[in-house]
Amino acid sequence: MDKQQSMSFTGYQKFVIFILAITQFTVILDFMVMSPLGDMLMKSLDLKPSAFGIAVSAYAFSAGISGLLTAGFADKFDRKKLLLFFYIGFIIGTIFCGLAESYATLVAARIFTGLFGGVIGSISMAIITDIFALQQRGRVMGFIQMGFGASQVLGVPIGIYIATLWKWEAPFWMVAVLSIFIAIAIAVYLKPLTAHLSLQRDKSAFAHLWHTVSKRDYRIAFTATALLSIGGFMMMPFGSAFAVNNLGVNYNQLTMLLMVSGVSSLLIMPVIGKLSDKINKYTLFAGASVWMMVMCVVYTNLGVTPLPLVMVFNILMMMGIMSRMIPSSALTSAVPDMADRGAFMSINSSLQQIAGGIAAAVAGMIVTQESKGSPLQHYNTVGYVIVVISVISIILMWRVNKLITKKQKYTQVTPLQEEAPQNLNEAL
Template sequence: MRKYSVLFFLIMFMIGTDTFLISPLLPTLQIQFGVSTDIAGWMLGAYTLGSAVFALIAGPLSDGWNRRIVLLCGLLGFSISTILCGFADSFWTMCLFRLLAGISAAFTAPQVWASIPAVMPASKISKTMGIAFSGLAASQALGVPIGSWLAAANWSVPFWTIGSVSLLLAVVVFYMLPDMKPSLQKGERTSILGRYVPLITSGKARGGFFAYLLLHLGCGTAFTFVGRWMADRFGLPVGQIGTVMIFLGLGNLLGSMISAYAARKLGGAVKAVTMGMIVLVILYMVMPRLAGVSVVTTVYFTICTILGMIFPIVMGALTSLNASIRGTISSLANATMNGANTLGAWGAGVLYVQFGGYSSIGIFAGVCLALSLWMFLSSGVLGRRSARTDKESAGV
């Protein structure tokens, strides 16, 4: 069973690396394609847009198909479109190939989460889920910086590398994973829209997902142009930007590892998220005014650590809204995240160019997180989860 854990880890590692790869490469790609700063973020936004839109249908729709085939096709599409990114000869062809990669990722990632309970024994499901999640965190700590270093030789190399490794993983999926056909009764039909009705009609769910949108909008906008800002402010080449990204990814990985421990020590989910997001608001607004790469790196490491701690708590609260449609909730959460990152990528360029550089992005991120915290608390999403978590921690 360990082979499945390794496979799922690597798939999520590749998807995570590809998702954030554009950020440190942005200065190089701007020069390569001759595009202005205010629209450069579209190269990242195209990927997240494709993933956001198609995630809404990919999860529920694939419940009626053989998950092995869906995962295989998604991974093949992801690998081919990512390889094509390395051959892009213009800004718009790059946006097109990134869009296709995002669409393919929308069909791939949900199958990982859905396949784990199908191929793993019940006692190993939770652990395997954690390993797959760690693949995403590790992609920021290792994948994105490695991609930046590869780009020092040629900007196309990271795309060719990710695409080629993903293609090999598709071969492994073909030979390793068993068929996972749906267990539907004859004539049974699954309504995609019907799966979302319980969430649409719930005020708590609406508030929780809007807060989740604001959370990702704030931190996604800030992350999109951190590479561009470091190049402008400190004169860092792409290789050194990749080195800085290591610390950001390590912070995210550290935060995800200590999330449950931090929640217990801080008195539950509500207090942990509240304290964490207040600190984030302050740090995002202060960071653009700091001098020195080492100081900025330390502050952003702290930001990523707090975000890594908050995200598992928030996701746990969202998936507990309705246990019968957790797959649909995960798809909606993924679509919300990528939708926010798309808006952030497109808006970051305008803020950076028209409204005072990275300082305006820091203010925007701080406001988004402050509103997000208010929505989380007022909707009650965290309160119920916190109460149950506190009881479980106490052994009740």
């Protein structure tokens, strides 16, 4: 692959980036909308922070379990069919969330949604790794991760707005309707992805799962991903409640705050994606992690703060979060062999979801609130825990970077359309 080819995308590749990005938009929005609805849910359903933490983590735990259960099958089927199957299940689960009328039914609906939605990200990652070369993946990750920012710019503010007009269930109906149209586009326009099927050697799904988990290099990447997720998820569930009850932000200002943070993400992510393809991905990740640690400590120790200053701190913190997500995703995507990509991504996504669920539950145990509307207590402790976890993540990602550097000495990673080695790890 020459330099020009590695720098440009074909028309079909652009479509794949778009459809996966908008798919991620709906999945991320379905998960993220729980956080800004947090204060509303805690008041309307009379929930304590620990109970709300469980409602958030229920999705993550079920998603993680689902990913582990499906990992052995992830490389046994056409990736397009897998994506459609789990996306349709996700749509059904989101509809159930919209129908929920109590805390118990909401938690049950979140569990069902997580069983399907949690696998979609790993299938998308496997598709990206199949179609795009490593030299392109930084930019691809940048565009795919724009779903995160877009959910804040468009989805979350609109979700909060319609929730205030009707009820907290309304945003889930919005996600479900949009997802139906996306599922139709996937079914009609996405091409089958079956070339990996010819590389399969394991006779059973369990054997393939064990084969993937047993590789030492993979386990290092899995651990790094899990710790990254714990650090990333701990602040999220109580972000809106902290802004409202501690920083003095009202609901109208909260919508504006989320939009500003989302716009900054949309602007930052393509830049970081291009940058991660030009400079060392690990260097970018380490620098962004240090920046994020500083901003987390500063932000979680704030009291009542003017809205413009809260916006500035949110943007600065978002810069750190986004600038470490993109290079770390690109680095991790280079670890698995072609025959193991689906299983690797499923397990990696599962650990990510489970770690996120643990983070949300632990944050719910750390954070306390004396009464409705009173300031959250011990939120700054969450910031300090994130710092410790982030330091360990930097060390683990350094090991992942070393593995990839060593691997590239033996072979050049290429997209699936070209002749690629079947077992890169054996070369080591």
